[in-house]
Structures are given as C-alpha cells and as structure tokens.
Amino acid sequence: MIADLLTLWRPSGAPSSGNFGLRLAIRNGYLNLYQFGQSMARISFDRRCQPVVSLHPKYVLCRSKGESAGDLSSAYVRISGDAISGRQSGLPERYAGHEMLTKWITTARSYAGDEKKFVGRLVGANSNVIDLEMALPALPGKRSAPRMDIVALEESDGKTRIVFWEAKCMDNSELRARAEPGPGSGAAIFEQLATYEDWVSDPQRSLSVQQAYVSTAKALVELHGIAQSLHDVELPFSDLLRKTAAEDGAPELQCRPRLVIEDGPKNGSFAPHLKRLTDQGYVVRIVEAGEIRPVLGAHD
Structure with a gap:
C-alpha cells in the first residue's frame, strides 16, 4: 500500500491528476497524506520499524459525508503489509490494491469543505509550499490545536524565507467580524492571526521552526527520489525546496x-473588511473563485 500511496503523491506545484492525487506533509515521526486539503491517511512505523498506514474507519468502510456513520468507533484502522485491523465490524481483511484505495480517497474527498478544497488548489498551483496544517500547541481550555493552513518558502533579494498563510473563503464570517482589531477584541480573524504570530515570535520557537523546515525539505527531497522511482514520467519538484535542503543555513522566518x-458572491461588501486587514499590516492576496495560479510567492 505504501507504494500505491507514493505513486499517487503529487508534490506542491504539480496538478492533482484528476480526483486521486495526494499531497504529503512531514510530521514528527510520521507522514500525513491529504486529498483536496482533507487529511486522508497517516504513515508511521511500528516497533520493528515497519510502515503502518492508519485511516479513519469511515474512509475504509466508504461512509461518505451525509451518510449515517452508525456506531463507528473513532479508533483508526491500521494496515500493515496488506493486513487490515481495527475495532469496527465489516472491515475488509486485506488491502486489495489501487482500486480499493481510490474508493477510500473518493470517500475522504466528500468530507473536504470549500476552504479545504481551496487549500488543495493552492498547493497544486504553488510549488513553494512545504507544509500543510502546521499545528501549534492547544490553547488553554481548547480541545484542539490551532493549525496554520499553509507554510511556504519564498525567495527575495537572494534570501529564502519561511512564510505562513491562512486560507479563507470570502464568505467566512471570521473575516467579517465588526469588532475593532487587536488582541482581546473578539474579532475572530485578528485573534487567530495574533495567536499564530505570538507563538512563532518566541526566539526559541522561531529557531525550532527554522530547523524543522530544513529537515522537512531534506525529507521531501528523499521521498521525491523514492516516488520518482515508481513513476514512468518526470515527477515535478520545487527547485526552492531542493535548494533549501542543500544549503547549510536555515531560511529566515x-x-x-x-x-x-x-473571492465569492459577497465580494461587493468585503472592501471595508479588506481595508481593516491591510490597515493592520497584513499581506492579503485575493484569488478568483476556482482560479488556479501561483499566488504565494514573494512576487506573485
């Protein structure tokens, strides 16, 4: 199954090849695979250093969004070799190959909302994306950790920088909060962006992030070599990611x-909200609905 997943991996900047191309993100000790911005599968290693694939049972049982999930346990299904194990009833005993995998991918895609699909399109158009859903530690009183949608590299004036992007659809109410901007204001988008900025601004955390993304670039280069060996045609890969992996120093942050x-149907009323964002010094890029083009670089 690992080979099938890597065969479907499309690095940043590469078209998704229909409805089954996957995006890959490096984590601490495992890999995450995404379909249209929706987390779909995880590759980790067991005590014998053998790869194990983990998926949510709703994908393996092909329970698409809108269908009854029944009494599915949230415990993930594990696939080692071709053996499938899990607590749920009705699971197949063996992984049966590419056709089975594409059914699971189709199911995962049904759970991707508009903003996740937007993220998926952005990754396909921007080869400088190095990570998806960078998780920060959970905030006090919160059950889930905040996640920055996209981490990218950009090159300007001979320097490489790590930059963070939050992706939104224009009709997202968080963008249209009317409270005054600033910490504690209750304006959702400003609170969200301030949380991200405060966390990464800590010098020790900044250094950790810089070092982590150099390691990520090196791991992606190695994985690209493995994936390329499974393809008959050239698998695209970012020159900037390759350069970052090869350099001695870390990119700036x-x-x-x-x-x-x-953009969306409510764009006519968005101008004052856009002004509030830019007045606070935020870089904002607007993409037409459904448009696929590079927008995350220094000069895009």
Whole structure:
C-alpha cells in the first residue's frame, strides 16, 4: 500500500491528476497524506520499524459525508503489509490494491469543505509550499490545536524565507467580524492571526521552526527520489525546496502570517473588511473563485 500511496503523491506545484492525487506533509515521526486539503491517511512505523498506514474507519468502510456513520468507533484502522485491523465490524481483511484505495480517497474527498478544497488548489498551483496544517500547541481550555493552513518558502533579494498563510473563503464570517482589531477584541480573524504570530515570535520557537523546515525539505527531497522511482514520467519538484535542503543555513522566518482569500458572491461588501486587514499590516492576496495560479510567492 505504501507504494500505491507514493505513486499517487503529487508534490506542491504539480496538478492533482484528476480526483486521486495526494499531497504529503512531514510530521514528527510520521507522514500525513491529504486529498483536496482533507487529511486522508497517516504513515508511521511500528516497533520493528515497519510502515503502518492508519485511516479513519469511515474512509475504509466508504461512509461518505451525509451518510449515517452508525456506531463507528473513532479508533483508526491500521494496515500493515496488506493486513487490515481495527475495532469496527465489516472491515475488509486485506488491502486489495489501487482500486480499493481510490474508493477510500473518493470517500475522504466528500468530507473536504470549500476552504479545504481551496487549500488543495493552492498547493497544486504553488510549488513553494512545504507544509500543510502546521499545528501549534492547544490553547488553554481548547480541545484542539490551532493549525496554520499553509507554510511556504519564498525567495527575495537572494534570501529564502519561511512564510505562513491562512486560507479563507470570502464568505467566512471570521473575516467579517465588526469588532475593532487587536488582541482581546473578539474579532475572530485578528485573534487567530495574533495567536499564530505570538507563538512563532518566541526566539526559541522561531529557531525550532527554522530547523524543522530544513529537515522537512531534506525529507521531501528523499521521498521525491523514492516516488520518482515508481513513476514512468518526470515527477515535478520545487527547485526552492531542493535548494533549501542543500544549503547549510536555515531560511529566515516571517513571523506575521498572511491571508489568501478566495473571492465569492459577497465580494461587493468585503472592501471595508479588506481595508481593516491591510490597515493592520497584513499581506492579503485575493484569488478568483476556482482560479488556479501561483499566488504565494514573494512576487506573485
């Protein structure tokens, strides 16, 4: 199954090849695979250093969004070799190959909302994306950790920088909060961006992030070599990611996150909200609905 997943991997900047191309993100000790911005599978290693694939049972049982999930346990299904194990009833005993995998991918895609699909399109158009859903530690009183949608590299004036992007659709109410901007204001988008910026601005955390993304670039280069050996045609890969992996030093870090927004039917009333964002010094890029083009670089 590992080979099938890597065969479907499309690095940043490469088209998704229909409805089954996957995106890959490096984590601490495992890999995450995404379909249209929706987390779909995890590759980790057991005590014998053998790869194990983990998926949510709703994908393996092909329970698409809108269908009854029944009494599914949230415990993930594990696939080692071709053996499938889990607590749920009705699971197949064996992984049966590419056709089975594409059914699971189709199911996962049904759970991707508009903003996740937007993220998927952005990754396909921007080869400088190095990570998806960078998780920060959970905030006090919160059950889930905040996640920055996209981490990218950019090159300007001979320097490489790590930049963070939050992706939103224009009709997202968080963008249209009327409270005055600033910490504690209750304006959702400003609180969200300030949380990200405060966390990465800590010098020790900044250094850790810089070092982590150099390691990520090196791991992606190695994985690209493995994936390329499974393909008959050239698998694209970012020159900037390759350069970052080869250099001795770490890229600079741009702590202030940026916004990339997909245009929508409410664009006529968005001008004052856009002004509030830019007045606070945020870089904002607007993308037409459904448009696929590079927008996350220094000069895009």
